[in-house]
Amino acid sequence: MILYIKYMVSLRCKMMVKEELKKIGLHHVNVDLGVVEIMEDITPVKFELLKNNLAKSGLELLDDKKSILIEKIKDVIIEMVHYTDELPKVNYSDYISEKLNQDYTYLSNIFSEVKGITIQKFIINHKIERVKELLLYDELNLTEIAYLLNYSSVAHLSGQFKKVTGLSPSYFKQLKKKRKSKLRENLESI
Structure with missing residues (x-):
């Protein structure tokens, strides 16, 4: 199962999320910036518990599709700009579209609608x-x-x-x- 977490932008955040998963008995396959893959399905009770525990640390467990998509877009951009040795030589729109396997116009419109700024900005x-x-x-x-x-x-x-x-x-x-x-x-x- 995949979970999406807002404001998860550092290695420290990743470590903290791993610790919270361990506390409530969830086993992770992968913990990356903004995305956590766990081995089992999460019960509504554990979901709420994880959501509340992460909120205490300033992180937000996402559950609606638009918010999840916005976070995916932001994570791709942050990783591209801050965590790669060299930015891709292709258009950013092509890069983001390919990474998320979505039409860039759709991504751009949703991002602008929700965030109030363009992806380019x-x-x-x-x-x-x-x-x-x-x-x-x-x-x-x-x-x-x-x-x-x-x-x-x-x-x-x-x-x-x-x-x-x-x-x-x-x-x-x-x-x-x-x-x-x-x-x-x-x-x-x-």
């Missing part, structure tokens, strides 16, 4: 979050980041970054350096 927001992350790690330059995240150019990445954050990537990096030096000064004065 959701992808852009996550790509910019990934850019911020990579800038903070300071291991790649902007050209390498643009290549890694499939931007057509550094100018395209910079323009999108500024549109979403209000800052240029270089200014964002400077803020990080200023914060580090301020922190260092504060620690030295103690």
Whole structure:
């Protein structure tokens, strides 16, 4: 049986879900971001118990088809942007459609209806979050980041970054350096 869980976005969440399953006597085959496969069918009583226990930790066990589909779309995008070494070279619409085995127009319409933003905007927001992350790690330059995240150019990445954050990537990096030096000064004065 497959269960879908909202807000499950980290390894810590996966560990916590495994622990909750164990507590109520459910055996998992696979626990992945947003999706849990268990060996047995779940009784309504155990479903409610799991739902309540997960809610205490900020996770939500989903039971309606639209919510489940939205979470699947979000999980595909989050995995694609944050957990792969290189983004797919195909159109994101083709990638998402293929991963979920659904027509992209249908997925796009449902996503926009429920979330109030387009899938494309959701992808852009996550790509910019990934850019911020990579800038903070300071291991790649902007050209390498643009290549890694499939931007057509550094100018395209910079323009999108500024549109979403209000800052240029270089200014964002400077803020990080200023914060580090301020922190260092504060620690030295103690």
